[in-house]
Amino acid sequence: MTEPGFFDRWGEAVIAPRRGLARADAAALGGRPGIDLALAVLVALAVAHTRAVVGAGWIALELGPRAAVAPLVATLTVAATVPLVVVAVAATIIWLGAGPRRELGRDADLACVVALPPILVAMLTTALAGFVRLPSGVAWAAVAAASAWPLAAAVAVARRRGGAA
Amino acid sequence: MKPRWVLAPVIALCVALNAGWIATHLDWLRPLVPGRPAPDFALPRVDGGPPVALRDLRGEVVVVEFWATWCRPCLEALPHLDQATRRWGARVAVLAVNVDDRERAKALFADAGYAPTLLADDGDTADRYGVHTLPHTVVVDASGVVRAVTSRPADAIAAVDRLLARP
Numbered sequence: 001m002t003e004p005g006f007f008d009r010w011g012e013a014v015i016a017p018r019r020g021l022a023r024a025d026a027a028a029l030g031g032r033p034g035i036d037l038a039l040a041v042l043v044a045l046a047v048a049h050t051r052a053v054v055g056a057g058w059i060a061l062e063l064g065p066r067a068a069v070a071p072l073v074a075t076l077t078v079a080a081t082v083p084l085v086v087v088a089v090a091a092t093i094i095w096l097g098a099g100p101r102r103e104l105g106r107d108a109d110l111a112c113v114v115a116l117p118p119i120l121v122a123m124l125t126t127a128l129a130g131f132v133r134l135p136s137g138v139a140w141a142a143v144a145a146a147s148a149w150p151l152a153a154a155v156a157v158a159r160r161r162g163g164a165a
Numbered sequence: 166m167k168p169r170w171v172l173a174p175v176i177a178l179c180v181a182l183n184a185g186w187i188a189t190h191l192d193w194l195r196p197l198v199p200g201r202p203a204p205d206f207a208l209p210r211v212d213g214g215p216p217v218a219l220r221d222l223r224g225e226v227v228v229v230e231f232w233a234t235w236c237r238p239c240l241e242a243l244p245h246l247d248q249a250t251r252r253w254g255a256r257v258a259v260l261a262v263n264v265d266d267r268e269r270a271k272a273l274f275a276d277a278g279y280a281p282t283l284l285a286d287d288g289d290t291a292d293r294y295g296v297h298t299l300p301h302t303v304v305v306d307a308s309g310v311v312r313a314v315t316s317r318p319a320d321a322i323a324a325v326d327r328l329l330a331r332p
Binding site for chain 1: 167168169170171172175176178179180182183184186187190193194195196198288295297298
């Protein structure tokens with residue numbers, strides 16, 4: 001069976017998180033979930049934060065590239081906030097929940113997979129924000145809901161690590 | 166079905182929403198540079214008075230200062246802006262637009278007795294004025310045209326002095 005590509009791994013994290021998490025937990029693939037997470041943030045930047053990126057591009061054209069740095073950094077910060085918060089919280093919970101089988105690096109890899117579905121939710125709430133004023137609490141609640149099931153699955157994967165399934 | 170296809174509707178919806186927004190809000194994306202008309206706004210006063218609309222201030226020089234209570238450079242700039250406001254008197258309308266915590270901003274202004282008019286951002290105005298860093302100060306002349314956009318309130322004060330010195 002061929003190894004799934006980036007978009008398939010992202011989709012798998014949404015519809016079949018256990019499979020995606022088991023794949024990410026394989027030691028031979030250590031580090032790849034982090035790259036997937038970074039790629040997903042870039043996709044979110046392009047697809048959901050398009051307005052800000054276009055605005056920054058316009059500033060670069062009219063005022064020069066240096067003037068566009070601040071808006072671009074601000075946009076990247078916004079796009080990266082949800083995944084970084086989810087990864088930090090999820091990695092802590094997985095590490096605590098894994099018990100004696102905890103391994104910080106692999107727990108962090110699992111946390112990166114847990115953050116992929118919330119990025120999709122954050123993309124949607126960001127794109128909707130131009131039309132509907134969503135309270136930040138609602139957006140964060142949606143992110144938390146999208147993280148819950150993958151996080152539970154990640155803890156289960158970490159607890160079974162190295163033992164009989 | 167390949168797992169990637171579950172992403173397609175979300176990505177397509179985001180692209181469509183953004184394309185629609187950009188097509189209908191090009192003015193919002195246009196960089197705010199000197200020489201362009203200042204985008205209009207009507208912002209609520211933090212003290213509960215009537216909202217302040219930019220178009221109602223036509224004929225006066227207007228300073229719009231975006232600031233936040235957590236922003237140290239903003240807090241350091243406020244006394245200078247206050248002094249300038251008192252020196253300019255009725256010739257210049259100085260609007261301090263708070264973008265974070267209106268209650269803390271109100272208390273801060275009450276404690277210090279600052280003269281600028283304290284307004285609360287509505288979530289859109291700061292975007293339209295291209296606020297990416299704080300403080301962010303925009304000077305608008307009496308005809309409603311932007312004359313300075315700066316992150317250094319001292320530059321804004323100098324720009325207003327230059328405008329007032331014109332015959």
